[in-house]
Amino acid sequence: MKITIGNILKQTRQSQGLTQKAVADGICSQAMLSSLEHNKYIPNAQLIIAxxxxxxxSLEQLNLAENYAISNDKKLNQxxxxxCNQHQYQLLFELLHQDSTLNSLTTPSQIQSYYYYLAxxxxxxxxxxxxxxxxxxLALxxxxxxxxxxxxxxLGTLGLILNLHTSSSGDVYLQQSLKNLQDNIYHPNLNILFYLQAFNxxxxxxxxxxxxxIENGLSFITNHDSHYMLANLYYLLAKVASKTNNLNLQNEATQRSKIFTELFNERPYQDFKI
Structure with missing residues (x-):
């Protein structure tokens, strides 16, 4: 399936067991949502946000595409x-402080994972x-x-937290998180790095x-035939558009065309005579 905003919204809606009518209620018509899900309509920024x-x-609550083991205990990792996937952070915090959890840490990688989740x-x-x-x-x-x-x-998470919530600069950590990215075998969790940088x-x-x-992230993700983080990157892009949208409709449509061209490698027909 081609990765589009419509497909992402449709898959998310269906995974939550929601009807088009329920999702569209108070936002747009059901017919408009149906057109969007079938990729017959490109929504404006405010509609994407809504x-x-x-x-x-969500901008704030992100899942990893795949979590990391903190133990050889399969049940503990599960x-x-x-x-993590349910965003039950209080229970996660308590789990990480249990003696049985602490006693199960055996390798440097598990210890790194432990401190990451604790943070x-x-x-x-x-x-x-x-x-x-x-x-x-400590994780690093x-x-x-x-x-x-x-x-x-x-690195990316540390950089973002430092910039958002302390007087220290986290820019160097954010830069290091993306440096020589091609050296890693691709993993969907790498997609998050672009989001952290863009959010910052x-x-x-x-x-x-x-x-x-965001544009670099969208290119990176689609070049690896992935869809993880596209919804969040699109959401953030819509937020940016809502902040900077002072162009007329023609310029806005042109910019959207450019973004979709880069994302889906579909070159729009441009040889218009009139």
């Missing part, structure tokens, strides 16, 4: 995976941000022999850099 909010496609739970629970920063730095120190996907996630630029009100990073 539909993403209705379907809980429980962690469930809590994520602390950040999401809005605990003292210095703890999340410290634990991300636990396994520094290679620039793994998880290490890149730790958005909050710094550097909308040009944000848009540039």
């Amino acid at each position: 539909l993403c909010q209705r379907l809980s496609i 429980k962690l995976n469930f809590l 994520i739970s602390e950040f999401q629970l809005k605990l003292d941000v210095t703890h999340a920063v410290q634990h991300l730095k 120190a636990s396994e520094s022999s290679k620039q793994s996907v998880l290490r890149r996630l730790c 630029a958005y909050h710094q009100q550097n909308f040009l850099e944000c848009t540039h990073t």
